[in-house]
Structure formats: structure tokens, C-alpha cells
Amino acid sequence: MNVHQPRQRLVTLSDVARAAGVGESTVSRVLRKHGSFSKGTQDRVAEAVARLGYVPNRLAGSLAGSANSTGPQLVGIVIPSLTNIVFPDLLRGIAGGLDAVGFQSVIAVSDYDPEREEALIGALLSWRPAGLIVTGLEHTPGAVARLRASGVRIVEMVDTDGPGLDIVVGFSNRAVGRASAEHLLGRGYRRIGFVGHDLDRDLRAGKRLAGFAAALAAAGHPLRDREILAGPSSAAAGREALGRLLARTTDLDAVYFSNDDMALGGYFHCLAAGLSIPGRLALFGYNGLDITAAMPQPLSTIRTPRLRIGEVAAERLGAGGPAEIVDLGFELIEGATA
Amino acid sequence: MNVHQPRQRLVTLSDVARAAGVGESTVSRVLRKHGSFSKGTQDRVAEAVARLGYVPNRLAGSLAGSANSTGPQLVGIVIPSLTNIVFPDLLRGIAGGLDAVGFQSVIAVSDYDPEREEALIGALLSWRPAGLIVTGLEHTPGAVARLRASGVRIVEMVDTDGPGLDIVVGFSNRAVGRASAEHLLGRGYRRIGFVGHDLDRDLRAGKRLAGFAAALAAAGHPLRDREILAGPSSAAAGREALGRLLARTTDLDAVYFSNDDMALGGYFHCLAAGLSIPGRLALFGYNGLDITAAMPQPLSTIRTPRLRIGEVAAERLGAGGPAEIVDLGFELIEGATA
DNA sequence: AACTGGATTGGCAGCGCTGCCAAATCCTGG
DNA sequence: CCAGGATTTGGCAGCGCTGCCAATCCAGTT
Structure with missing residues (x-):
């Protein structure tokens, strides 16, 4: 039990x-149910395995089988964060999809740092994975070079706004922003503000805002004000940011949030400040956080197919076929706050 | 880019x-900065590595180095779910702790199914990890046998209410329940109910309830009623369950929830039903979901050191030393709802 | 009884890397 | 200019397993 011994x-x-009185390759065949062997042999091997408590060494297996049909059974995954609920959901989808084929996933967290992502990609590739799933389309040149040179299937998930390396699974963040803007405009809101987090690092959030602002501008009602907090999104940040935004720009009639947890914080601010929703102020979120459906007034937001993105990513990883972009779209939840 | 080729x-x-004009072992030494070599050699190797785009094969490395100092650089992790925010937080802690030593983690999700956990433990062990981090103290006999036989360091995290296999990092769920009960009793609440999820599968939640109910009973104010929903905890489930509980047992003055998201759902129910908190009904949660701190009335709850548990688990995994139980305790957040 | 084709089986090289050890090289003082 | 020790280097045997291929076995044929 002690590593030091x-x-x-x-x-x-x-x-x-x-122990079973057979050859090594026979055991190997029986264990992998590959090739032919008699029932008797199978039983004797099974008995020996159970008696000795044998646990196959996949390191050796993958090494020996490399460049062959057996191949490796690891999949590398790089996500930017575990703080945002999105990523656990993506992982859940991936785990589900991978289970089906018996792959195991090695997961690394980049903290939204491209340099770190590059290093992690290198580390993951050194396990000779069957494929790699990374987040987003933006990578350092070094990372791109490594991915290209690896020769394995690459899936870039979440964002489809741009060219991918191989398989891309997600939705258009720009379109999400646009749809959000159109919804607000359609409801008659005109003096619209934005509350967001850390856009420099979370590039997808930046794309959403870009799409949102562009749609507003195109309609002749440009974004009136914005409050952006450094750091990850959170309810506390949303609450505080909305307070500041409203103190500064008092005539806003709607606010778009970079994330549902920010929006929930904003909702709490309105509750505490006695602002009626959506009469005095409309709120619009992003991401279909489950919690927001249980609110007294369900949040108006966009639901993205996170689980499904993970599943499809896992599925495509195992499949052959050409490079491809899979756009899974998103769903606008009307809710009651905008 | 295509796996089929x-x-x-x-x-x-x-x-x-x-390419560098040196021997294999020299390259190996340079790459691992282990043993001695001249500056010139180092430079030539570095140049060749960069030029050829060499990515070391850790499968081979770990295989060759096994039973030796180099050892494996993978750590296996089994968690029951990714739905509950607890687990991403634990993973975050682990990732942080592991990074420091350059280990990579292979993560598997058991869905609260002990059989599945056993199978996953087997699968993870076949990668010959440096250690395994699992959740909880309850495992199938088969799983225990495998863990024991593996000879690697085992960390069981989250729960300290019982005997562990090797290292145990967490807190007492029973004590959490007890402390919650004592807080409510101390505030004068006497007619107390419980709203929970899926206790058969989430054994820790079951232990919390056991501790809670025992403390109430000991004080002469036994748990008055309970509403338990199958399925994972969620705000929607909490809201619905509280509604049912109150419809059935109308004179409750406080409710304990199995999780903060359930409690948040309960809060939303009260908001929608116009029940004043904590005047008409007090709410007490569990888990210090960040969101609850941003509520107009911060939720009274227990905060557990999730991140820290992960960090300590990772840290202990690499360290030698005897079997041990590390109790990291928990913190009661007074909040404003109870 | 010899023969045939398919089902079973075992031997062994080799996957890419590391540890061990001997060989080569480099210094420094005498 | 050389001995003797320190430093640097290369060769090679595995790590545990799989793929390939030749060997063996067996029931059915001729």
C-alpha cells in the first residue's frame, strides 16, 4: 500500500x-476474444486469471499493438476550465460516448491559457491517444503544428465560428449573440446593456458579444453600455456588475449577460433592489443553466446542446471519415424575464 | 488526419x-535531464528534437521504467457523477495538485453504481497508475480486492465516516448532518422537515440525513416529515419537493435540504408562494454552492472544503507515509435563511 | 491408412524506451 | 607526457504484450 516499498x-x-498450462499468445487471444480458441482453453485461462488476480497491463498492450488494429484506448481531452458548468456537461457527454467503445479519457485543464494548452496537448499526445478533443478553434501555432503532426483524429468542440483542423462539433457563438439581440429587439427593448466576464480569455464569450453588438448596431440601437468584470463568471460577479452598470446608466431597459450564472446574480440584484422584471428591466442570459428553469420567473436564455456536443465529439472520434463541421445549433428559451 | 489510414x-x-549523431541512451538522458551529459550534446539533441518534431512515447517510457524510479505518470480517478457541482470542484483541486508534480489524470465516472465502479477500477488499474483516487468508503468486495492487490497508493475522498483502505481525505458527513440540526435547534426551530434526493445511491447524502435525524431525535424533536425524490439533486426537484412537503405537513417551521441546489429550488418555491423566509419557513442547505452567497438572503448552509480535498488527495497520492485519515472539516455558513 | 482443410496453439520478434554497465573521453597533477 | 579519477557516452537487455507464422490437432475424406 506504500509507494515507497x-x-x-x-x-x-x-x-x-x-498457471493455465497454455502459451502466452493463447492467453492473449482468449482475453481479447480475438482469434479462435476452444472452450476448454477459455475456461482454464479464466480460472487462472481469477485465481492469480491478473490485471492486464494496457501500457504494454498499447505499445505492442501500436500502428496496428488494436491501437491505443486513451483519448486526450483539453478543456479550459472546470469552474463553468459547461465543461462538466461536455465531459459527461464525452464520457457517455466513450464508454460505449471502451475508451478511457485523460483530461487536462488549460485555465484558458493558450500556452498551457499547447503544453498539455504535447503531454497528452505522448500517451499516444486514439484521438484528441480540444475546446475552441483558437490555438497557438505550436499547438496546431503538434496536432497536425500527431496524425490522430482531432475534435474541436463548442465553437463553429471559423476553420477547424479536422472535426468541429458545436454551434455558432456569433449566431447565439445575434439571436439574443434579435429576441430583445423583437420584444421592443431598445436601451440595452451588457454584463460580462473575462472576455479576453473566454474567446467564445467574446464572439457572442460581438454577434450581439453587431445585431444591435445593425438595427440602429447600438449597445448602450457594458460592464465587464475580470475573472470567471459567477452569480456574485453578475450581481455586483449589474449594480454598477445600472448605477452608471440608469435608463437601460434590458441587459444581456455573458452567462446564466451572471444573469442569476443580476436577477438577485433586481430582487434585492425591488426592480420589477421584466417591466423595469429585462434580463437575458446564456447557457440554459438548469437552475434558471426553477426560478419564479424562468430566465430567458439560450440553451446549448452541451451534452450532445460531448456525445457527438466522442462518437466522431472513433469514426473514420473526412474532416467535417457538425453544427448542433442552440435553442432560445423564451422564459419570463425578457 | 484520418484514423483509417x-x-x-x-x-x-x-x-x-x-539525427543528433548520438546514442539512444544519451538522448534519453538529455530529455529527462537525468544523469550527466555535456552542453554540446544537449544542444544537438534539442535541435534534433525540434527539427523532427519528436514527441516522446510515454507508454513505452512507463513500461520500460516500471518497477523503477521513473514509474508511471498517470493517476486514476473515479467519481460518481459530474452532475453535482461537488465533483468538478474536487477534480479542479486534484488537477491543481497533480500539475505540480506533472502527473496526468485518467478520469472515470461511475454513475453512483458500485458494480460499475468496480469495473472502472479494474480498467484504470490496467494503465498501471501511480495511484488511484476514488470517492467514498463503500466499495464492492471485488473492488476492494483489486485495490488491495494493486499495490498502489489509494485515496478515498469526501467521506471520513468509516474505515478506509489507505489514505482517506474528507470530512464527516454525519457530523455535517448533526451540526445542521444543532444550528436549527439552536435557532429555536422545532417542527423540522427534510427534502432530499436519491439517498440510496448517494450514500454520503444518506449519512448526512442519518446524522441530522439522530441529532433531532436526541433533542426530543424528531424529524417531522421528509420528501425524497429519486434522481439527482437539482433546483427544479427541490422546488417541487418542497411544495409537496408543505402541502402535506403544513406546520413545518424549517426544512433541511440534501443539497444547495435543492435548497435554492426551495427558496424559489417560497418566493413564488409568498412565504417569508425565515419567518414562516427557515431553509438550510448543504454544500456552499457559490451562487447561494449572491442570493438576496444568503442561504444558511454548510460549506465543505471541496477544492482543498482534491488538492490534499493529489498531494498525498505522491507522498509516501502510512495510511491515514485526513479530516478537513467543514464550515457552517449562518446565512439569512435559518 | 493416407490425405485435406480448418480450427487451435505456441514461439518469437519487436513496439519505444530506460536502466545497467562497460567503454571512451577528458582533465588534472606529477 | 602519463597515470588515475571523474565525466560523458553507447550498447543492449529487458518492460509485458501483440502480431505473425509455423506447428499441431482433428474430423471428415478418399
């Missing part, structure tokens, strides 16, 4: 072969 | 050695 020699395939 | 032969260490 020289690690006990574990049971190997050849131990099993000896 | 016979995977191109990747650059190997011996390619680098040839």
Missing part, C-alpha cells in the same frame, strides 16, 4: 499462461 | 539519436 512484481500474462 | 510511423527516440 519497491513495488511488488505484479502478475503478468506469462504467469497466467504458465 | 495506416497510422504514419511517428518519430522515435532512435530517429532523434541518429
Whole structure:
């Protein structure tokens, strides 16, 4: 149980072969149910495996099988953060999809840092994964070079606003922003503000704002004011930011938030300040945080197919086929706050 | 880019050695900064690596180095779910702690299914990880046998209410329940109900309730009623469950929730139903969901050191030393709802 | 009884890298 | 200019497993 003791020699395939009185390759075949072997052999091998408590060594298996059909059974995943609920949901989808084919995932978190992402990609590739799933389309030149050179299937998820390396699964963040703006405009709101987080690092949030602002401008009602807080999105940040925004620009009739948790914070601000929603102020979020559906007034927001994106990413990873962009779209939830 | 093409032969260490005009072991030494070599050699190796775009194969490295100092650089993690915010937070802590030592984590999700957990433990062990981090203390006999036989460091996290296999990092869920009950009793609440999720599967939630109910009973004010919904915790479930509970048992003056998201749902129910908090009904949650701090009335709840648990788990994994229980405690947030 | 084709089986090279050890090289003082 | 020790280097045997291929076995044929 203690790592410091020289690690006990574990049971190997050849131990099993000896115990079962058969050859190594026979054991290997039985274990992988590959090739032919008799029922009797199978039973004897199974018995020996159980008796010795044999655990196959996949490092060796993958090494030996590399460049062959067996191939590796690891998939590398790079996500920017675990703080935002989006990413656990994506992982959940991926885990589901991968399970189906018996792959295991090695996960690394980049903290929205492109340099770090590059390093992590290198580290993941060194495990010779069957494929890599990364987030977004923007990577350092070094990262792109590594991905290209790796020769494995690459899936870039979440964002479809731009050219991808191989498989791209997600939706258009710009279109999300645009749709949000159009919804607000359609409801008659004209003096619209924005509350957001950390746009320099979260490039997708930046694209949403760009789409949103462009649509407003095109309609002749440009974004009136914005309050952007550094750091990740959170309810507390949303509440504080909305307070500041309203103190500064008092005549806003609607606010678009970079994320539902920010919007929830904004909702709490209005509740505490006694501002009626959507009469005095309309709120519009992003991301279909489940919680927002349980609010007394369900939040008006955009729901993105996070789980599905993960599933499709996992699925496509195993499949062959040409490079491709899979746009899974998004859904506008009318809600009651805008 | 396409998996179907016979995977191109990747650059190997011996390619680098040839290109740099040195021996393989020299390249290996330079790359691992282990042993001695001249500056000139180092430069030539570095140049060749860069020129050829060499990516070391850690499968081979770990295999060759196994049973030796180099050892494996993977850590296996089994968590029951990604839906509950707790687990991403734990992962975040682990990722932080592991980064420091350059380990990579292979993550598997058991869906609160012990059989599945056992299978996943087997799968993870087959990667010959440096250690395994699992959730909770309850495992199938088969899982325990595998963990024991693996000879690697095991960390069981989150729960300290019982005997562990090796290292245990967490807090007492029973004590959490007890402390919650004592807080409510101390505030004068006497007719107390409970709203929870899926206790059969989430054993920790079950232990919290057990501690809570025991403390109430000991004080002579036994739990008056409970409403338990199948399925994972969520705000929507909390809202609905509270509604049902109150419809059935109208004289409750406080409700304990199995989770903050459930409690938030309960809060929304009160808001919508016009019940004053905590005058008409007090609410007490669990888990210090960040969002609850931004509520107009901050939720009274218990904050658990999730991030820290992950960090300590990762840290202990690499360290030697005897089996041990690390109780990181928890913090009661007074809030304004109870 | 010899023969045939398919089902089973075992031997062994080799996946890419590291550890060990011997060989080569470099210094420094005498 | 050389011995003797320190530093640097290369060769090679594995790590545990899989793929390939030749060997063996067996039931059915001729």
C-alpha cells in the first residue's frame, strides 16, 4: 500500500499462461476474444486469471499493438476550465460516448491559457491517444503544428465560428449573440446593456458579444453600455456588475449577460433592489443553466446542446471519415424575464 | 488526419539519436535531464528534437521504467457523477495538485453504481497508475480486492465516516448532518422537515440525513416529515419537493435540504408562494454552492472544503507515509435563511 | 491408412524506451 | 607526457504484450 516499498512484481500474462498450462499468445487471444480458441482453453485461462488476480497491463498492450488494429484506448481531452458548468456537461457527454467503445479519457485543464494548452496537448499526445478533443478553434501555432503532426483524429468542440483542423462539433457563438439581440429587439427593448466576464480569455464569450453588438448596431440601437468584470463568471460577479452598470446608466431597459450564472446574480440584484422584471428591466442570459428553469420567473436564455456536443465529439472520434463541421445549433428559451 | 489510414510511423527516440549523431541512451538522458551529459550534446539533441518534431512515447517510457524510479505518470480517478457541482470542484483541486508534480489524470465516472465502479477500477488499474483516487468508503468486495492487490497508493475522498483502505481525505458527513440540526435547534426551530434526493445511491447524502435525524431525535424533536425524490439533486426537484412537503405537513417551521441546489429550488418555491423566509419557513442547505452567497438572503448552509480535498488527495497520492485519515472539516455558513 | 482443410496453439520478434554497465573521453597533477 | 579519477557516452537487455507464422490437432475424406 506504500509507494515507497519497491513495488511488488505484479502478475503478468506469462504467469497466467504458465498457471493455465497454455502459451502466452493463447492467453492473449482468449482475453481479447480475438482469434479462435476452444472452450476448454477459455475456461482454464479464466480460472487462472481469477485465481492469480491478473490485471492486464494496457501500457504494454498499447505499445505492442501500436500502428496496428488494436491501437491505443486513451483519448486526450483539453478543456479550459472546470469552474463553468459547461465543461462538466461536455465531459459527461464525452464520457457517455466513450464508454460505449471502451475508451478511457485523460483530461487536462488549460485555465484558458493558450500556452498551457499547447503544453498539455504535447503531454497528452505522448500517451499516444486514439484521438484528441480540444475546446475552441483558437490555438497557438505550436499547438496546431503538434496536432497536425500527431496524425490522430482531432475534435474541436463548442465553437463553429471559423476553420477547424479536422472535426468541429458545436454551434455558432456569433449566431447565439445575434439571436439574443434579435429576441430583445423583437420584444421592443431598445436601451440595452451588457454584463460580462473575462472576455479576453473566454474567446467564445467574446464572439457572442460581438454577434450581439453587431445585431444591435445593425438595427440602429447600438449597445448602450457594458460592464465587464475580470475573472470567471459567477452569480456574485453578475450581481455586483449589474449594480454598477445600472448605477452608471440608469435608463437601460434590458441587459444581456455573458452567462446564466451572471444573469442569476443580476436577477438577485433586481430582487434585492425591488426592480420589477421584466417591466423595469429585462434580463437575458446564456447557457440554459438548469437552475434558471426553477426560478419564479424562468430566465430567458439560450440553451446549448452541451451534452450532445460531448456525445457527438466522442462518437466522431472513433469514426473514420473526412474532416467535417457538425453544427448542433442552440435553442432560445423564451422564459419570463425578457 | 484520418484514423483509417495506416497510422504514419511517428518519430522515435532512435530517429532523434541518429539525427543528433548520438546514442539512444544519451538522448534519453538529455530529455529527462537525468544523469550527466555535456552542453554540446544537449544542444544537438534539442535541435534534433525540434527539427523532427519528436514527441516522446510515454507508454513505452512507463513500461520500460516500471518497477523503477521513473514509474508511471498517470493517476486514476473515479467519481460518481459530474452532475453535482461537488465533483468538478474536487477534480479542479486534484488537477491543481497533480500539475505540480506533472502527473496526468485518467478520469472515470461511475454513475453512483458500485458494480460499475468496480469495473472502472479494474480498467484504470490496467494503465498501471501511480495511484488511484476514488470517492467514498463503500466499495464492492471485488473492488476492494483489486485495490488491495494493486499495490498502489489509494485515496478515498469526501467521506471520513468509516474505515478506509489507505489514505482517506474528507470530512464527516454525519457530523455535517448533526451540526445542521444543532444550528436549527439552536435557532429555536422545532417542527423540522427534510427534502432530499436519491439517498440510496448517494450514500454520503444518506449519512448526512442519518446524522441530522439522530441529532433531532436526541433533542426530543424528531424529524417531522421528509420528501425524497429519486434522481439527482437539482433546483427544479427541490422546488417541487418542497411544495409537496408543505402541502402535506403544513406546520413545518424549517426544512433541511440534501443539497444547495435543492435548497435554492426551495427558496424559489417560497418566493413564488409568498412565504417569508425565515419567518414562516427557515431553509438550510448543504454544500456552499457559490451562487447561494449572491442570493438576496444568503442561504444558511454548510460549506465543505471541496477544492482543498482534491488538492490534499493529489498531494498525498505522491507522498509516501502510512495510511491515514485526513479530516478537513467543514464550515457552517449562518446565512439569512435559518 | 493416407490425405485435406480448418480450427487451435505456441514461439518469437519487436513496439519505444530506460536502466545497467562497460567503454571512451577528458582533465588534472606529477 | 602519463597515470588515475571523474565525466560523458553507447550498447543492449529487458518492460509485458501483440502480431505473425509455423506447428499441431482433428474430423471428415478418399
